[in-house]
Amino acid sequence: MEVVPLAHALGVEIRGVDIAGVPSDAEIDEIRTAWHGAHVIVFRDVEWTPDQHLAFSKRFRDLDDHAATPHDRFDGYPELLEVTNIPKNGHPSQTRNAGRNWHSDYSYTNRPAAASMLYCTQKPPVGGDTMFCNMARAYDDLSEKMKGIVADLQSVYDFSLVSGIGKRDPKKIAELLKINPPIAHPCVREHDESGTKALYVSERTSHFEGMTRAESAPLINFLCAHATRPENVYRHRWRIGDLVCWDNRTTMHLALGDFDESQPRHMLRTTLRGELSGYVVPPAV
Numbered sequence: 001m002e003v004v005p006l007a008h009a010l011g012v013e014i015r016g017v018d019i020a021g022v023p024s025d026a027e028i029d030e031i032r033t034a035w036h037g038a039h040v041i042v043f044r045d046v047e048w049t050p051d052q053h054l055a056f057s058k059r060f061r062d063l064d065d066h067a068a069t070p071h072d073r074f075d076g077y078p079e080l081l082e083v084t085n086i087p088k089n090g091h092p093s094q095t096r097n098a099g100r101n102w103h104s105d106y107s108y109t110n111r112p113a114a115a116s117m118l119y120c121t122q123k124p125p126v127g128g129d130t131m132f133c134n135m136a137r138a139y140d141d142l143s144e145k146m147k148g149i150v151a152d153l154q155s156v157y158d159f160s161l162v163s164g165i166g167k168r169d170p171k172k173i174a175e176l177l178k179i180n181p182p183i184a185h186p187c188v189r190e191h192d193e194s195g196t197k198a199l200y201v202s203e204r205t206s207h208f209e210g211m212t213r214a215e216s217a218p219l220i221n222f223l224c225a226h227a228t229r230p231e232n233v234y235r236h237r238w239r240i241g242d243l244v245c246w247d248n249r250t251t252m253h254l255a256l257g258d259f260d261e262s263q264p265r266h267m268l269r270t271t272l273r274g275e276l277s278g279y280v281v282p283p284a285v
């Protein structure tokens, strides 16, 4: 197996392993180690079926059945999420503008995703890239004083801050807001496998628990700007057949809308289930 760095801050490409086949336990361990070190791993030229995608993902962890976003499930596969701009049953896809602000998957649920594995089946000729930032490095780079401040904070995640939901079906969004009320999680997330500490705050954080929105905003803005500095980012330019896997405990990501929407962009994602965490709180004041 060959592990090739893609950027300074995070991201490696893994070559020389047939992930569509049945990788050995030793290969899975090697992939896991590379993943914990680089936070984002990329496999190229993958040709597989939805069942192979599920089988590979399950080697790492139990999978989420996407009950938090039931409309986005891939038909017949609750453990696969369809991220697509291709209309469905004559209606615009609910995920056509998904992921347009910096976030970590399922942060607005009581099972924030451990990791995600996104497989590209169709892409526009240019654009439609995805950017990732390293939240462990962002945490490490804070002053000791600021580390002390964030250690005491709970980030409140609010589904209504998911970018672009205003353009989706209002009935479905109302349902999703009901399923996913505002929820507080520690602002410093400790990785349940590697023990790595990372910032856990995003553009979907409305406030810090016990503080007002106005009091929280400057610190949320600072932490997000600090985490997404260009030198802390890897930008993935998709090719058909790419499988990009990111660790939601140590990264945020952003799907860029810089492409011709008349061109299909179609991805399938498994979500590796996280630990139960968080508690429901009243909306921000």
Ligand code: SIN
Binding pocket: 083, 098, 099, 105, 116, 118, 129, 130, 253, 254, 255, 256, 267, 269
């Ligand atoms: C997501 O946020 O899971 C979607 C990322 C993408 O479409 O690039």
